[in-house]
Amino acid sequence: MLWSPPPLARLRIRAGEELLRRVAGPSAHHKRARIHGAPGPRWFEPHSPIRLVHADAAMYVGGLAALLLQSLHPEAMAAVWAHSGFRGDPWGRLQRTSTFLAVTTFGTDRDAAQAVLRVRSVHDRISGVTSEGVPYRASDPHLLAWVHIAEAECFLRAYQRYGRQPLDRVGQDAYVRDMALVAGRLGAEEPPETRAELSARLAGYRGECRSTPESRETTAYLLSHPPLPGAVRIPYAFLAAAAVDLLPRWARAQLPLPRTSRLLLPLAVPGGRAVIAAIRWATPPLPLPVEAARTFAGAVFFAAAVVPVVAGASVV
Secondary structure, three states: OOOOOOHHHHHHHHHHHHHHHHHHOOOHHHHHHHHHHOOOOEOOOOOOHHHHHHOOOOHHHHHHHHHHHHOOOHHHHHHHHHHHOOOOOHHHHHHHHHHHHHHHHHOEHHHHHHHHHHHHHHHHOOEEEOOOOOEEEOOOHHHHHHHHHHHHHHHHHHHHHHOOOOOOHHHHHHHHHHHHHHHHHHOOOOOOOOHHHHHHHHHHOHHHOOOOHHHHHHHHHHHOOOOOOHHHHHHHHHHHHHHHHHOOHHHHHHOOOOHHHHHHHHHHHHHHHHHHHHHHHHOOOOOOOHHHHHHHHHHOHHHHHOOOOOOHHHHO
16 A cells, blocks of 8 residues: 555645645746756855845745835836736736746846846836826836835845844845845846945835825735635734734834734734744745745745836746
C-alpha cells in the first residue's frame, strides 16, 4: 500500500498549492523554475537584504500598508483609478505583480532588465488629469519616487515588526540601497539609499498627500470588501488591522477606517503575528531554489491585488 500524508499534512500541501496558484497563476511552477533555475548573474546576492525581506511572509502586512499609504497621493490614486483595472481583474494583476517582484528580486539580470523595460514602456503611454484638473504621467519621476518610497517604507516596517530576523541599522540601509537600484532603473527620482534618507523623503511628501474620493473608496475596497472567499475574511481582518497599525500616524488619520479595523487595532500586533504564522505554516520551507519562489509568491498576495499602475510592479 502506498504511503499517503496524514490529514494535517495534506491540508498544508493543498493550502500551499492553492496560494501559489492564486498569486502566480496556472503557470506558477514554470515561472518559479525560470526565475530561480535559469543560469546567469543576478542583481542581488543570495543573502542580500532585499531577498531576505521580500521572501518573508511579513510582506502580506507590508504590501497592504503600502497600498493604503500610496492611495493618499492624489495623482498616484488618479492613475490607479483610471488605468489599473484592479477592480475588474484583481487576480490577474496580482499574478503580474508577483512575477515582476520575483523576477527583479530573484531572477537573472537579463530577465530583470527586460521586465523593467516592459514596465517603462507601459508607463510612457499612461497619462491623464485628476478629477480636480491636475495632469499626471505614470512616467513622472517624482510620482514614481512616491510609489517607491511608500513601498520601501512599508515593506521594511513590516519586516522589522513581523519578519523572522529583523535587520540591524546596517542591514536596513542595505535594503534601502537594494530597493533604490530597481527604483532607479524604473525612472524614480533620486531614490533614497539609507534608512534615514527614506524616512526624510517620506516626510517630504506629506504635504502632497490627502484623502480623496478615490482613496476613500480604495480604502473601503481593501479593508472591507477585498476579493476573497468568506472563509478567510476573519484572518484578513486581523491582517488589515496590522497593516493600518503599521502606517505613520499622519497617514492613518487621513484614512476612513471601517469599524472593524478600528475595533481590531488594539489586537493588531498579536493578530498580525498569528496570521503570518499561519501563512508560514501553509508554505513550509522547501529546498532552494523552489523555496524562495513559493514563499515570495505568497508574501506579495495582498500587495499585488491593487498595486498602483504607476508602480513598476503593477503593469507587468
